[in-house]
Amino acid sequence: MSSERTANNQNKLANTSSPYLLQHADNPVNWYPWGQEALEKAEKENKPILLSIGYSSCHWCHVMAHESFENEEIAAIMNENFINIKLDREERPDIDNIYMDAVQVMGLRGGWPLNVFLTPDQKPFYGGTYFPPDQWKRLLTSVADAYTNKYEQLAQSADQFAENLNQSEAQKYGLMYAEEQLTMHDFDSAYQSLAKKFDPKWGGFQRAPKFPMPVVWNYLLTYADLSGSKEAIDHLTFTLDKMAYGGIYDHLGGGFARYSVDGQWHVPHFEKMLYDNGQLLSLYADAYKLTKKPQYLEVISGITDWLEREMTDTSGGFYSALDADSEGEEGRFYVWTFEEFKDIAGKDFSLLAEYYDVSKKGNWEDEKNVLRMLESKEVFADDMEMPVEEIEKILEAFKTNAMKVRSQRIRPGLDSKILTGWNALMLSGLCKAYQATGSSTAKKLARENARFITEQLTKDGHLIRVKGENIPAYLEDYAAVIQAFILYYETFFDEAYLRQARILANRSLERFFDPDEQLFYYTSNQSEQLIARKKEIFDNVIPASNSIMAENLYKLGLMYDDVDYKSTALQMVLMVNKLIKQEPEYLANWASTSLKMIRPTAEILCVGDDYKQQMQAMNRHYFSNVILMANAGTSQLPLFEYKEPLNGRTTFFVCYDKVCEKPVHDISIAIEKVHEVK
Numbered sequence: 001m002s003s004e005r006t007a008n009n010q011n012k013l014a015n016t017s018s019p020y021l022l023q024h025a026d027n028p029v030n031w032y033p034w035g036q037e038a039l040e041k042a043e044k045e046n047k048p049i050l051l052s053i054g055y056s057s058c059h060w061c062h063v064m065a066h067e068s069f070e071n072e073e074i075a076a077i078m079n080e081n082f083i084n085i086k087l088d089r090e091e092r093p094d095i096d097n098i099y100m101d102a103v104q105v106m107g108l109r110g111g112w113p114l115n116v117f118l119t120p121d122q123k124p125f126y127g128g129t130y131f132p133p134d135q136w137k138r139l140l141t142s143v144a145d146a147y148t149n150k151y152e153q154l155a156q157s158a159d160q161f162a163e164n165l166n167q168s169e170a171q172k173y174g175l176m177y178a179e180e181q182l183t184m185h186d187f188d189s190a191y192q193s194l195a196k197k198f199d200p201k202w203g204g205f206q207r208a209p210k211f212p213m214p215v216v217w218n219y220l221l222t223y224a225d226l227s228g229s230k231e232a233i234d235h236l237t238f239t240l241d242k243m244a245y246g247g248i249y250d251h252l253g254g255g256f257a258r259y260s261v262d263g264q265w266h267v268p269h270f271e272k273m274l275y276d277n278g279q280l281l282s283l284y285a286d287a288y289k290l291t292k293k294p295q296y297l298e299v300i301s302g303i304t305d306w307l308e309r310e311m312t313d314t315s316g317g318f319y320s321a322l323d324a325d326s327e328g329e330e331g332r333f334y335v336w337t338f339e340e341f342k343d344i345a346g347k348d349f350s351l352l353a354e355y356y357d358v359s360k361k362g363n364w365e366d367e368k369n370v371l372r373m374l375e376s377k378e379v380f381a382d383d384m385e386m387p388v389e390e391i392e393k394i395l396e397a398f399k400t401n402a403m404k405v406r407s408q409r410i411r412p413g414l415d416s417k418i419l420t421g422w423n424a425l426m427l428s429g430l431c432k433a434y435q436a437t438g439s440s441t442a443k444k445l446a447r448e449n450a451r452f453i454t455e456q457l458t459k460d461g462h463l464i465r466v467k468g469e470n471i472p473a474y475l476e477d478y479a480a481v482i483q484a485f486i487l488y489y490e491t492f493f494d495e496a497y498l499r500q501a502r503i504l505a506n507r508s509l510e511r512f513f514d515p516d517e518q519l520f521y522y523t524s525n526q527s528e529q530l531i532a533r534k535k536e537i538f539d540n541v542i543p544a545s546n547s548i549m550a551e552n553l554y555k556l557g558l559m560y561d562d563v564d565y566k567s568t569a570l571q572m573v574l575m576v577n578k579l580i581k582q583e584p585e586y587l588a589n590w591a592s593t594s595l596k597m598i599r600p601t602a603e604i605l606c607v608g609d610d611y612k613q614q615m616q617a618m619n620r621h622y623f624s625n626v627i628l629m630a631n632a633g634t635s636q637l638p639l640f641e642y643k644e645p646l647n648g649r650t651t652f653f654v655c656y657d658k659v660c661e662k663p664v665h666d667i668s669i670a671i672e673k674v675h676e677v678k
Contacts, residue, residue, distance in 0.1 A: 004030040004079075012037070017468060018088040019415045020056040024065060028075035031086040034095060042083040042120040048147045049118040050082040050140075053089050053096050056415035057258075057271035057321040059330055060130045061113040067133045074137055081144035082117075089114075090320060090419060091466055094474060094523050098165060098532050103127040105164050117143050122531050123158035124165075165532040170517040170575070173537065178518070178574035182581070184227070187595050190584035191223050191232060197585070199263065203239030205585075208263035212243060212256060214279035215539045219588040221286055225624035226599050226678055233290075240287055244299050247370035250334065251356065252402050253310070254302025256280050257324075266363070267370050270324035270331040270412070274311060274422045275542055277303050281429030285436040289622035295376060300433050304441050307426065312445065313416070316452035317467055318423050323413035333412050335368040344401050348394045355380055355395070418467035420457045423449060424480035425542070431484070431491040435619035450488050450497060453481060462507060475522050475536065478508045479548035486555055490628040491619065493612060495635065498559065505556055505565070508549065518571040519546050537576065543589035546572065551593040558601060558627050561638040561658065573597060596625045600656045602674045606630035607643050608650025617667055623674060 006014050012032045014025040024031055032038035034051075042049050052069075054061035068074045078084050089096035089112065099116045102124040103109075109129060116127035131139060146154055170176055194216065199206040204213075217236050224232035243249060246265025248257050255277050257268030281303045288296040311319045326333045338360045345352040356371040357363050364370050373380075377395075381388040430446035433439055457464055463473035463481060485501035488494070511524035514535070522536050522545060536544045550572040557566030573594045580587045580594060604626050606615050611630040618628065629637065633644055639658070645651050646663055652670035654661045661673050 020088040053087045053114040123162040125158040169535040179577040203242035211259040222592045222624040245373040247372040254306035272322040278426035278429040282432040285432035316448035317418040320415040326412045421477040421480040424484040427484040431487045475545040479545040482552045538586045539589045547589040602626040603655040605653040608645040
């Protein structure tokens with residue numbers, strides 16, 4: 001037995017805990033996890049490294065694993081010529097970021113699985129994504145040949161790529177000095193730039209595939225509120241309606257898939273990710289505060305129920321993802337044939353088939369149906385000339401029966417890894433959901449998760465990346481947890497979490513901040529040294545960790561009256577304002593924070609015995625640019641100095657830059673004061 005295999009003939013991945021790595025433990029490829037053993041072996045044997053990066057719910061990762069990594073002939077070529085390393089990108093996004101950048105620098109298309117060839121000192125010289133088996137075999141042979149016979153040329157390329165990767169983001173994007181603050185005209189222009197891409201028929205942007213991109217619609221919410229743009233609100237709500245109607249949303253079990261493969265939000269790529277659903281929960285909760293649309297309330301309840309039923313660990317942590325595939329087939333768990341649907345629907349079949357767009361030939365492929373709505377429940381009820389309440393009864397009965405049938409199917413794979421940053425994104429969503437609806441489920445899950453993060457994702461005062469693993473947290477984790485703890489305070493007014501947010505902000509400034517470029521590195525100064533140390537600038541499916549930190553420092557600066565926090569936040573925003581004007585879609589969270597900074601931010605303070613009930617009512621309203629603080633009259637926080645209940649009654653203080661309006665007892669008057677100044 002080779003030293004590279006265990007007694008059970010498994011490779012070195014058998015000793016890891018990542019569900020993605022464990023999926024490859026039985027491969028004939030002699031995989032190693034990323035670590036000293038593999039890196040030293042490459043140096044010692046002077047072999048190139050094949051770094052293969054993916055994640056457990058990645059469909060094409062599974063396809064390539066089945067076609068190539070389970071193939072004995074291909075595995076033999078890999079084992080003979082390379083030190084093969086498998087990496088879970090969700091555990092080690094720092095490594096993934098570097099080599100994804102490298103592949104794009106090479107002029108190749110990025111994506112997952114990401115397969116990159118490295119010299120023994122970790123410098124990349126070639127790469128790509130998915131390769132069919134014959135093409136993969138040829139590539140392996142040609143790379144091995146080049147490494148042996150053209151090493152000098154190959155090493156020169158690797159040095160050039162490594163040099164490029166070490167160029168700072170400020171140099172790369174021309175962020176060498178702070179710009180002026182943007183004006184309202186700049187934000188109007190940013191909105192118009194986004195509006196040119198809007199899809200007037202299906203919402204979102206005119207493209208396929210369609211990703212939800214909550215960060216963009218959050219910017220529209222902020223912009224619409226602070227500019228009064230009805231057009232922005234209309235497109236936002238149109239988009240949220242269409243997403244909620246589409247097959248990208250699971251109409252039976254709740255929760256959103258990662259994206260739709262078409263431009264209609266219809267057929268999803270069926271994996272469900274915690275980070276998407278956390279952000280979408282926040283977005284729909286804020287939109288519900290603003291519009292009170294029943295459809296949004298259903299989405300909020302659907303995500304929360306799915307989270308509790310399928311994604312919550314007994315510890316209070318949340319799992320990472322559900323796979324797209326089951327029984328070797330994408331979407332098998334979620335789709336229905338005409339006959340399956342008919343059997344469950346019974347006497348209401350015709351009405352339900354019309355409602356969910358189900359047909360005999362199928363609304364997808366191979367006579368399969370992905371349930372979707374083509375219009376709202378209210379419009380459908382009018383079309384059917386039936387009361388909405390009767391339609392709702394029929395739908396509820398069908399959903400109950402369909403979920404029973406679906407529960408008998410083989411479930412998609414669960415990635416049970418618990419990631420700090422993703423948990424924090426969901427914690428923020430749960431806080432917003434509780435604010436908007438008063439949901440007892442959201443409240444319970446939020447409280448348990450906040451406690452879980454402080455107890456099990458924190459070690460010696462610092463965050464870790466993954467529950468049970470000794471991987472230091474990244475800026476993404478710190479930023480998301482600080483954001484969630486601030487929001488947790490603004491929801492439940494437990495000052496312990498606000499204090500913890502401040503402690504973590506200080507840790508971030510000590511270990512991640514680059515004072516020269518006024519931005520944070522993605523990795524701390526205590527992290528493993530890789531061939532490059534990167535900064536995350538652009539907002540994507542998750543907002544950039546730097547943009548979240550800018551907002552965090554701005555809010556903490558207001559809440560603690562800390563000039564340094566506010567100054568750092570402003571400098572960060574000024575460094576990227578040029579990019580906001582150029583490409584607002586990928587700097588949407590930056591744009592939101594930058595916009596809030598040029599408008600008056602309301603400080604809403606509530607003091608009195610029933611502050612929790614009063615603030616629960618306050619939180620049902622949407623505010624784009626406020627901080628919320630409340631206590632019974634005993635807080636030592638600086639903004640509460642000289643603020644006491646007047647005449648023994650709970651009192652609201654609405655202030656701007658610590659200058660307060662006349663105190664009031666009536667919540668509606670306090671809300672009016674905020675809207676007057678926007």
